Amino acid sequence: MKGVWGRLLEVDLTAGTSRSIEIPEKVYRMFLGGRGLATYLLAREFSEKWRFLDPLSPDNPLLFLTGPLTGYYPGVKLSVSGKSPQSNSVIGSVVSSEVAIELKASGLDGLVLKGSCEKPCYVYVGNGKVEIRDASSIWGLGGLKLVKQFNSLLKEDVKADPKTPFVYIGPAGENKVRTAAVMAKLAHAAGYGGYGAVMGAKRVKAVAVKGYGSLPPVNDPESLNTLFRSALGNIKERMKRFRQWGTTEGTWHTGYYLSSMPVKNWSEEWHDVKDFSHVGFELETWVKNPWADWGCPVACMKLSIAKWRGEVFITDNPDYEMAAYLGSNLGVFSPRGAVILSSLADELGLCGIQTGNVMGFAVELYEKGILTRDEVGYELKWGDVECMAKLMKDIAYRRGIGEVLAEGTFRAARLLSEKKGVDLTKYAIQVKGIAVGAHGVRSGKDYPQPISYALSVQGGDHTSVAEFPVNSTESEAWYSILDSGVVCMFTVLDDSTLLEYLNKVTGWGLDLGEFYEIGRRVITLQRILLLIGGPDAEWSAEDDDNPPRFYEPLPTGPYKGSALKREEVDELKKKYYAEMGWGEKGIPSEETLRRLGLEEFTPMLNMLH
Amino acid sequence: MRDFSKCSSCKLCEIACSLKHEGVVWPEASRIRIYELIPGLPVISTCVQCDDYPCVSSCPSQALSTGEHGQVLVDENKCTLCGTCVYACPGKIPRIVRGVQSVIICDLCDGEPECVRICGEMGYHALQLVNKPDGEIVKNYLVSPEDASLKLLAKATGEE
Amino acid sequence: MPRICGKFSWIDNREVCIQYDKCVRVAEALTDLLKQVEKKTSIEAVVARIGGKLLSSSDIICEDSSITIVRVFKGG
Numbered sequence: 054m055k056g057v058w059g060r061l062l063e064v065d066l067t068a069g070t071s072r073s074i075e076i077p078e079k080v081y082r083m084f085l086g087g088r089g090l091a092t093y094l095l096a097r098e099f100s101e102k103w104r105f106l107d108p109l110s111p112d113n114p115l116l117f118l119t120g121p122l123t124g125y126y127p128g129v130k131l132s133v134s135g136k137s138p139q140s141n142s143v144i145g146s147v148v149s150s151e152v153a154i155e156l157k158a159s160g161l162d163g164l165v166l167k168g169s170c171e172k173p174c175y176v177y178v179g180n181g182k183v184e185i186r187d188a189s190s191i192w193g194l195g196g197l198k199l200v201k202q203f204n205s206l207l208k209e210d211v212k213a214d215p216k217t218p219f220v221y222i223g224p225a226g227e228n229k230v231r232t233a234a235v236m237a238k239l240a241h242a243a244g245y246g247g248y249g250a251v252m253g254a255k256r257v258k259a260v261a262v263k264g265y266g267s268l269p270p271v272n273d274p275e276s277l278n279t280l281f282r283s284a285l286g287n288i289k290e291r292m293k294r295f296r297q298w299g300t301t302e303g304t305w306h307t308g309y310y311l312s313s314m315p316v317k318n319w320s321e322e323w324h325d326v327k328d329f330s331h332v333g334f335e336l337e338t339w340v341k342n343p344w345a346d347w348g349c350p351v352a353c354m355k356l357s358i359a360k361w362r363g364e365v366f367i368t369d370n371p372d373y374e375m376a377a378y379l380g381s382n383l384g385v386f387s388p389r390g391a392v393i394l395s396s397l398a399d400e401l402g403l404c405g406i407q408t409g410n411v412m413g414f415a416v417e418l419y420e421k422g423i424l425t426r427d428e429v430g431y432e433l434k435w436g437d438v439e440c441m442a443k444l445m446k447d448i449a450y451r452r453g454i455g456e457v458l459a460e461g462t463f464r465a466a467r468l469l470s471e472k473k474g475v476d477l478t479k480y481a482i483q484v485k486g487i488a489v490g491a492h493g494v495r496s497g498k499d500y501p502q503p504i505s506y507a508l509s510v511q512g513g514d515h516t517s518v519a520e521f522p523v524n525s526t527e528s529e530a531w532y533s534i535l536d537s538g539v540v541c542m543f544t545v546l547d548d549s550t551l552l553e554y555l556n557k558v559t560g561w562g563l564d565l566g567e568f569y570e571i572g573r574r575v576i577t578l579q580r581i582l583l584l585i586g587g588p589d590a591e592w593s594a595e596d597d598d599n600p601p602r603f604y605e606p607l608p609t610g611p612y613k614g615s616a617l618k619r620e621e622v623d624e625l626k627k628k629y630y631a632e633m634g635w636g637e638k639g640i641p642s643e644e645t646l647r648r649l650g651l652e653e654f655t656p657m658l659n660m661l662h
Numbered sequence: 663m664r665d666f667s668k669c670s671s672c673k674l675c676e677i678a679c680s681l682k683h684e685g686v687v688w689p690e691a692s693r694i695r696i697y698e699l700i701p702g703l704p705v706i707s708t709c710v711q712c713d714d715y716p717c718v719s720s721c722p723s724q725a726l727s728t729g730e731h732g733q734v735l736v737d738e739n740k741c742t743l744c745g746t747c748v749y750a751c752p753g754k755i756p757r758i759v760r761g762v763q764s765v766i767i768c769d770l771c772d773g774e775p776e777c778v779r780i781c782g783e784m785g786y787h788a789l790q791l792v793n794k795p796d797g798e799i800v801k802n803y804l805v806s807p808e809d810a811s812l813k814l815l816a817k818a819t820g821e822e
Numbered sequence: 823m824p825r826i827c828g829k830f831s832w833i834d835n836r837e838v839c840i841q842y843d844k845c846v847r848v849a850e851a852l853t854d855l856l857k858q859v860e861k862k863t864s865i866e867a868v869v870a871r872i873g874g875k876l877l878s879s880s881d882i883i884c885e886d887s888s889i890t891i892v893r894v895f896k897g898g
Contacts, residue, residue: 124687151673158690197700197815204699204808215697215807238701265760267680267688278681285674289784290849290879292866296785311862340818343670343786344702348677350784352670356702358818365819367702373897492897499862500896515897526894527832542895547869550876 054078055272056121056558057086057162064176064183066255067111067168071183076162082561083650086120086162087132088145089537089575094165095136095143096578097653101660104587108138109229109254111169117220117260118163119153120539122551124268125277125558127285128544129153129347131220131237132163132536137246138231139407139461140486141590142583144246144511145536149346150237151218153539158264169255173227175203175219177211178262186210188258195223196239196400197367207261219261223402225449226253231461232407232448236399238346240354240369244404245487245514247461272560280554288544289350296343299355300372300543307373308381312610313493313501315382317435318413319482319602322493323610326386338392339370349544359396366396371405374515377491378409383416384435397442401449410488411462412444415454417480423473429454462488463590479601483513485583485592490515494603496612503617504625507599510579516542523573523632524565530572537575574649577633577641581654584640584661594639597626664706664803666814668788671696671704675777675789682776684762691759693768694777694789697807703814705807708777709734709755709768711794717767720750725764732794733770738763753804824883828855828870831892849879852891869894 061074084093099106106113118132131153137144156163159181173192177184191202199221207213225233226249233249234242271277308314312323338357345352355370371391379398380391398405418424419433426432430453433440447455457465466481482489484506492515494501501518508519509529517532526548535542545551552568586592599617606616634645640661646652676692684691694708711732718726718734725740726747741764747756756767781789827839838858852865870877870891
């Protein structure tokens with residue numbers, strides 16, 4: 054087979070052993086790699102037992118996967134997945150890390166971690182061989198301190214090459230905070246899904262990989278090289294502004310013009326602070342060096358140096374989601390404040406979106422007197438960077454009120470509702486355990502549609518929205534292909550180009566219909582696992598819905614009064630089920646499974662009727 | 663010539679170099695290497711074409727020579743992979759890579775380096791082919807990547 | 823005098839045409855066409871083709887053309 058090695062390395066952390074897993078070409082052809090392959094492997098391994106698998110138990114595998122396009126398409130993403138401690142489903146999280154390239158250079162398509170270490174450990178894969186080493190000297194560290202110390206440790210401990218990339222967790226992951234991310238390069242995070250907690254539950258502080266070989270052979274090397282060069286040119290031309298301003302260009306314009314930005318836990322989505330945007334950020338902390346990831350002609354990252362309370366952070370001038378969730382969502386309208394909170398999140402190893410969301414939830418409860426000063430230990434005020442920083446740290450270390458908030462918005466709302474004897478779900482802006490990305494639906498002016506979050510198999514994930522037409526770059530089928538490829542959505546050209554690439558790498562000769570069928574297949578299998586869920590929460594068709602707040606009219610701004618309409622959502626929901634071949638309750642039909650070549654998973658449907 | 667502050671860490675130079683010399687994407691076999699020990703602060707490392715070419719004079723098999731652009735050339739047939747040149751080089755730039763028949767050293771792509779080309783095409787312009795300045799200055803580029811990274815870090819964080 | 827028509831796949835294939843009085847760069851044409859239909863999508867997020875051929879932002883168009891435009895990512 055071309056483009057992939059057909060081999061994964063599975064590590065049993067408990068036993069301290071490892072073995073090779075062979076993956077036949079047929080599987081790659083049906084699922085690609087990344088999100089798709091992970092879903093397939095997990096569904097096969099657990100089947101109906103999925104319901105009883107605790108994501109934070111040693112039995113939950115943690116998968117780091119590449120795909121047939123890794124290393125051949127400009128840019129790089131590593132897929133991180135397992136059973137998500139947020140949604141009890143498979144979320145295909147991605148992070149830009151050269152670990153993906155080093156895996157392929159090691160003759161591997163991916164790494165699967167099973168079991169757990171008794172004491173803090175790190176995993177080093179050198180030249181395809183695994184070593185599980187003691188990480189007690191780096192446990193507890195985050196950010197620059199961790200990077201420097203781990204670089205030295207790698208050199209001393211395993212004589213690692215100075216070009217050995219790694220992914221890691223911060224204190225939040227160590228403490229199994231459900232909003233913890235798997236981090237890379239100080240400012241990158243695989244956030245959606247909360248896999249930082251899974252890594253922490255395994256007591257794995259970092260995974261470092263160094264390979265020495267070339268990428269796997271491709272079917273059509275000459276035209277692939279030509280395609281690569283032309284893609285580089287096209288991407289660079291198209292993305293000129295991203296290099297200049299990052300993906301955050303206009304930042305708070307999303308609030309001012311589109312009125313779809315989270316402000317104070319989504320109680321509003323408009324603000325009148327339109328001029329901060331990139332100009333404000335530029336003056337604060339931004340170092341004007343371009344910063345890119347492997348093979349990327351864009352360099353959308355903005356190298357920044359932030360100093361706060363005697364500490365120095367190297368950080369990415371925040372992308373839109375950070376600037377929104379750790380900025381406007383918390384009532385913080387100063388660029389410096391947003392940069393500081395964003396660097397702190399990176400340092401602690403927290404997903405800015407999920408954590409910013411639960412923080413907003415907490416501040417609103419405090420504002421309404423539902424959470425008291427005694428419970429929190431200090432005052433929570435919108436816009437107060439100091440108390441936000443304190444709150445973020447409390448969450449990362451599960452201290453005080455942080456203990457319950459560390460469970461993420463959905464579970465925190467459930468726990469507090471029980472404790473207070475009051476239904477607090479209306480304050481929880483999340484779908485199926487995943488906080489909604491910073492693009493609102495009520496104004497109708499931003500891209501999300503009424504069912505984008507409600508129907509997505511990844512819940513509130515704004516990068517994988519359920520939309521029509523399904524066989525197009527609008528839908529989650531497309532995004533599932535990107536997450537399975539594995540490619541970065543910011544360097545992607547269109548579906549025809551990606552298909553051409555895929556065919557030139559693999560020689561499969563797929564057409565566009567078959568291409569999108571891969572997406573539908575992945576989504577459908579994810580859907581089954583999502584509905585089986587468990588052990589502490591299960592979703593049903595009722596949960597294919599938006600957060601209650603999105604049905605409440607916007608209180609301010611040019612689209613004041615706008616809200617989602619239940620009838621419209623219900624109608625679109627029915628239409629989506631039909632389009633995907635899912636029955637009335639949104640359960641994939643046997644016929645659909647057959648059509649997609651997923652017959653072997655039919656027994657799992659028994660759990661869903 | 664290399665400008666670390668213009669380098670984006672994209673490593674397209676490594677990709678282009680390995681494609682040119684080995685025909686496949688093989689970062690390990692690239693003659694130019696980008697070390698990103700401190701994320702965001704890359705260190706560019708490749709042959710600087712020393713005035714005295716210690717690698718060339720050290721080779722016991724006379725496998726190394728110099729070309730018309732001042733580049734170091736490796737004769738595949740004579741190289742025994744003994745590694746003497748690696749230690750003779752003040753920066754340990756020559757490398758032995760499993761799967762490649764002889765030691766690898768930048769050969770300036772016969773006057774039109776691929777790395778310079780792609781870096782320029784991508785608009786970074788961190789690499790440029792220039793006429794050689796004084797030999798001693800050039801050897802300053804050969805500080806170890808670890809030391810260079812820490813220096814860059816001190817400069818970056820002490821700046822503001 | 824190129825008349826450039828853009829078909830937006832994510833807005834129900836809505837077509838918008840602009841008459842130019844001289845040759846125009848693809849980037850400029852796309853920006854103008856986008857302005858006519860919506861504010862939220864930036865030129866970075868779209869990819870355009872003329873009769874199946876992928877367009878680069880720096881390409882120049884001098885003849886009447888029909889461009890299909892797709893949106894390839896959302897959010898950021």
